[in-house]
Amino acid sequence: MQMQMIALGVDHERCEMLTRYGILSAWLLHLSLNSPRQTTGSEEEEFRYSARERTFEWLEKARPHLVQTREKQRLLRHPESYALLWTWVASLIGRMSQDGEIPPMASPTYGRIIEIVEMAYGSIREVRTLDLVKAPFVYVHTLAVLVHVNHILNAISFGLMMGMTTKAAMGKAENNLQNNLPQLLSSLLVQFCMSMVAPFLYLALLDVCVCLSQPFTYQDTKIPALQFLKALEDDVANAAVMADNTKWKKPRFKK
Numbered sequence: 155m156q157m158q159m160i161a162l163g164v165d166h167e168r169c170e171m172l173t174r175y176g177i178l179s180a181w182l183l184h185l186s187l188n189s190p191r192q193t194t195g196s197e198e199e200e201f202r203y204s205a206r207e208r209t210f211e212w213l214e215k216a217r218p219h220l221v222q223t224r225e226k227q228r229l230l231r232h233p234e235s236y237a238l239l240w241t242w243v244a245s246l247i248g249r250m251s252q253d254g255e256i257p258p259m260a261s262p263t264y265g266r267i268i269e270i271v272e273m274a275y276g277s278i279r280e281v282r283t284l285d286l287v288k289a290p291f292v293y294v295h296t297l298a299v300l301v302h303v304n305h306i307l308n309a310i311s312f313g314l315m316m317g318m319t320t321k322a323a324m325g326k327a328e329n330n331l332q333n334n335l336p337q338l339l340s341s342l343l344v345q346f347c348m349s350m351v352a353p354f355l356y357l358a359l360l361d362v363c364v365c366l367s368q369p370f371t372y373q374d375t376k377i378p379a380l381q382f383l384k385a386l387e388d389d390v391a392n393a394a395v396m397a398d399n400t401k402w403k404k405p406r407f408k409k
Contacts, residue, residue: 155243155270156390160397162256162263163406168246173390175243176274178220180386182229182236183278184379185209185216206230234282240275244268256407294363301356308349315345 155176159169186209210226221229229235247267250256257263319338397404 155267155274156393158263158267158270159256160393161405163404164250164255168250168255169394172243172246173394174220175239175246177217177383177387177390179236179239179274179278180383181213181217181220182209182239183281184383185212186234186236187281187379206233206235237275237278237282240271240278243274244271247271254407294360297360297363301353301360304356305353308353312345312349315342 156169156173159172207230210221210230213221229239232238247256247264248259251259251264256267315338319335319342322335322338
């Protein structure tokens with residue numbers, strides 16, 4: 155989007171407003187994914203509003219002056235303001251097209267700009283859906299059942315082998331078992347390894363699956379969205395500086 159505006163020679167104020175809306179949308183999405191989950195009941199609406207207020211308080215602390223007071227008051231009314239911001243972007247693009255700042259609506263260039271807006275909106279919805287739907291949970295639950303059943307079977311098998319070996323070692327078993335005591339001891343060692351090593355591996359796989367199914371919950375496996383946001387802001391700022399320092403005259407779209 156920023157490259158398109160620079161190539162068309164859009165005013166610095168308009169270009170900065172568009173990039174600010176995009177960065178604001180990314181920040182609101184990041185903060186909403188890390189906010190407490192909503193509750194159910196009569197206090198649900200009040201909880202949602204207070205959660206949105208906390209989100210904007212965190213935004214002011216992390217990124218002050220990114221959102222204006224008037225914009226904040228309007229965005230607080232909607233639970234998914236990070237996605238609705240792109241409605242403002244689309245409306246601003248349409249206004250710029252009517253004012254002659256960018257090519258008209260019937261041009262391919264305008265269609266490409268609107269396509270970028272739609273891609274951004276769709277990507278935000280996909281990220282939010284990934285956090286809410288938990289599609290991999292069916293696999294995680296199945297794996298959890300298999301792991302627990304395997305633990306129970308291993309415990310029963312090892313307990314039986316331990317009892318037979320102990321009975322033979324104490325001399326209370328039949329002659330056949332007492333004669334096979336060395337073989338029972340080796341079998342007990344093998345059973346111990348199978349009953350301990352394999353369950354630990356299964357538990358590790360289960361833990362990994364749970365972390366992958368909840369990429370915004372666990373601190374050790376959380377996506378480094380904050381680093382991505384800072385890198386995005388640096389890229390946008392550097393691109394603006396490079397566009398203002400060229401040896402040639404800046405481009406300008408003429409209606």
